[in-house]
Amino acid sequence: MVLCRGAGVRYQPYLKAADDAYLLTVPGNDVWALRGLFEACLKQTKAYIVHRGRWLEERAGEMIGQAISPDEQHPSVKFTFSDDAGTTVAGEIDQLIRCGDTVLSVEAKSATLRPGARRGGDALISHLRETLTKAATQGTNAREALRRTDTTLRVGDGDLTLGADIREVHPVVVTLDDLSSVASVLWGLEGTRVMPDGVTLPWVVTLHELEQICDLIDWPVQLIHFLRRRSRLNRLGELTASDELDWWMHYLLYGLYFENKPPGRQRLLSLTDDLDAWNLWKHGQRTTEAPRPTMNIDARTRDFLDLICTERPDGWVPAACTLLDACGRARSEFWKNVQRLRRRATRRDLTQRMTQGYSAEVEPFLICAAVVPDEDQPSLPSVLERLVEQRLEEHGDQRVLGFGVAAGSPRPYDALLVYERAWWSALDR
Numbered sequence: 001m002v003l004c005r006g007a008g009v010r011y012q013p014y015l016k017a018a019d020d021a022y023l024l025t026v027p028g029n030d031v032w033a034l035r036g037l038f039e040a041c042l043k044q045t046k047a048y049i050v051h052r053g054r055w056l057e058e059r060a061g062e063m064i065g066q067a068i069s070p071d072e073q074h075p076s077v078k079f080t081f082s083d084d085a086g087t088t089v090a091g092e093i094d095q096l097i098r099c100g101d102t103v104l105s106v107e108a109k110s111a112t113l114r115p116g117a118r119r120g121g122d123a124l125i126s127h128l129r130e131t132l133t134k135a136a137t138q139g140t141n142a143r144e145a146l147r148r149t150d151t152t153l154r155v156g157d158g159d160l161t162l163g164a165d166i167r168e169v170h171p172v173v174v175t176l177d178d179l180s181s182v183a184s185v186l187w188g189l190e191g192t193r194v195m196p197d198g199v200t201l202p203w204v205v206t207l208h209e210l211e212q213i214c215d216l217i218d219w220p221v222q223l224i225h226f227l228r229r230r231s232r233l234n235r236l237g238e239l240t241a242s243d244e245l246d247w248w249m250h251y252l253l254y255g256l257y258f259e260n261k262p263p264g265r266q267r268l269l270s271l272t273d274d275l276d277a278w279n280l281w282k283h284g285q286r287t288t289e290a291p292r293p294t295m296n297i298d299a300r301t302r303d304f305l306d307l308i309c310t311e312r313p314d315g316w317v318p319a320a321c322t323l324l325d326a327c328g329r330a331r332s333e334f335w336k337n338v339q340r341l342r343r344r345a346t347r348r349d350l351t352q353r354m355t356q357g358y359s360a361e362v363e364p365f366l367i368c369a370a371v372v373p374d375e376d377q378p379s380l381p382s383v384l385e386r387l388v389e390q391r392l393e394e395h396g397d398q399r400v401l402g403f404g405v406a407a408g409s410p411r412p413y414d415a416l417l418v419y420e421r422a423w424w425s426a427l428d429r
């Protein structure tokens with residue numbers, strides 16, 4: 001028997017056992033080997049490389065767009081702005097996706113990880129610098145461009161004006177090759193050749209992982225809230241997982257709150273069993289029906305998320321994210337208290353008010369509610385505004401989510417007020 005040499009078992013799917021006999025090493029390895037052969041031939045033409053990159057950009061944008069129904073989505077957005085030193089900075093966003101005042105800046109990287117780079121060392125560093133470092137720098141420049149008022153945006157030959165002032169930007173890097181061994185420890189690369197100082201750490205996800213995650217999104221704000229929490233993990237450091245699907249499943253099942261974790265490095269165990277079971281059943285490879293993994297949220301919060309993601313009033317993204325920041329038990333208690341205020345407002349024919357405070361990782365936040373008798377519904381916005389102003393004076397500058405509702409209204413809210421500074425201000429603290 002001839003042993004494998006060079007690239008290893010993955011790229012040597014067959015072992016010669018006799019003159020005309022071969023052994024299959026591992027089922028499926030022939031796919032990996034054929035991929036390399038096909039790509040080696042195709043890469044001789046520039047058209048293939050260009051088409052592969054364009055296809056990845058379009059496919060990533062299509063997946064996210066279908067999952068979150070953005071307010072606007074633009075491919076190949078070029079931007080220019082002058083930085084604080086007066087230097088002109090130019091760049092391009094592969095997919096600009098806006099929900100409310102939040103933008104996902106998507107960069108697609110289709111470069112293939114060479115066999116030598118899979119073993120690590122300088123070859124891997126070189127690959128990361130050619131792909132991930134460039135994408136992260138592009139995402140950082142895009143974030144800076146979108147936070148400035150003097151930035152010029154262009155799509156094709158025309159200028160682009162976004163439909164809202166942008167308060168929050170999340171850089172996303174979508175790859176064809178698996179970089180999960182690096183994506184989960186980007187925090188450890190800060191200040192290195194791969195992630196130089198000043199570069200915003202992006203969310204790095206493979207196209208396969210993105211497809212799985214998009215299939216499990218119930219509301220657009222889920223993805224945005226996940227990206228908030230995921231970026232927080234990079235700031236905490238010392239947390240790793242096998243891939244982004246484990247982080248997503250942890251988010252659905254338990255949230256991504258690790259501020260009180262014991263010191264030292266920790267690794268998340270696999271949490272994708274339920275996802276695997278659902279996929280196998282969905283594709284007909286499992287006869288026993290498996291439920292689709294979903295976030296455990298009470299009925300009243302579901303009604304609120306359904307309505308706000310449909311109506312999309314001003315501030316709908318930070319409003320929904322603030323409510324999701326409260327734990328499930330706190331949300332249930334909040335809605336119970338609102339129901340009590342509804343009954344009391346009807347019985348007493350007087351406005352009822354309530355405030356609940358929460359501690360959080362960067363800053364505390366408040367959720368307020370004002371319930372007015374039905375005949376006073378026209379005054380509800382001003383009543384809610386006064387309530388929020390009073391709470392800010394009493395408790396200081398912090399996030400506030402204000403609900404206003406008429407006592408007999410069938411809706412979870414009739415007026416909404418959210419006070420939250422730009423998201424990058426919180427990240428820079």
